[in-house]
Amino acid sequence: MATSRTDPLTLEVVQLIGSVVARYYEEYEHAAAEHSLTGAQARLLGLLSLEPMAMRKIAQKLKCEPSNVTGIVDRLEARGLVERRPDPADRRVKLAAATATGLTTAALLRDSLDFAREPLAELSDAERRALRDMLQRMLGSGNGPDGG
Template structure:
């Protein structure tokens, strides 16, 4: 059995605690606007670009059938719409409506998670943190 470096364990634990805190605050901010956390996260994903449900399932780390239910509920509220993909008419893209874009922005504005801990860092420290997180992200192209 390989032992982890104690510093690695400390960093991993801190990241886990921050992630837990982020999702709790995100769920609370979403709830203020009558959304579940999953609905708000889906809305945030499609605000950046319309996406097919299969990509939403990957982004939300859930089963495609769960995404269908989330989209149905958001669509009933007039927050998202299904569009035909230009490159393949069989593919339906989920896109935000103007109301969905506005609501997603309000949820993000109500998100207190980042404000408190980041306030304690100087600008150069925030830049360094951003750069380190980018370096750690497997999905970054830079």
């Protein structure tokens, strides 16, 4: 049975998702500021803490222009949090990678994001798995927020 986009339950769910996103970004901006970073710098550093990436891939994941990524990487590099290195698969391509200090900072940022962790702790493992699975389904992926 198809659900109307304007039924009260759908509207309530959309509003709640919006509230969750707003609170997440508010806390993320606050956590970033504690480390003298902008939210964009913190998000990029968090992404690079997972794996080194080419600028184009970073721009795709952050949904922004590659020129913006270059500026953010420049600022993080000046602080010793990120470095550029050749891609082993194609030495013409430069990868941005978190330094040891950058990895530590990214971990501190993740650890300071309590807003979602505390309410999620009140859910059972089965409830958290169900929520994860529903969010993945909404995003059209089976392996996480980036679809892979």
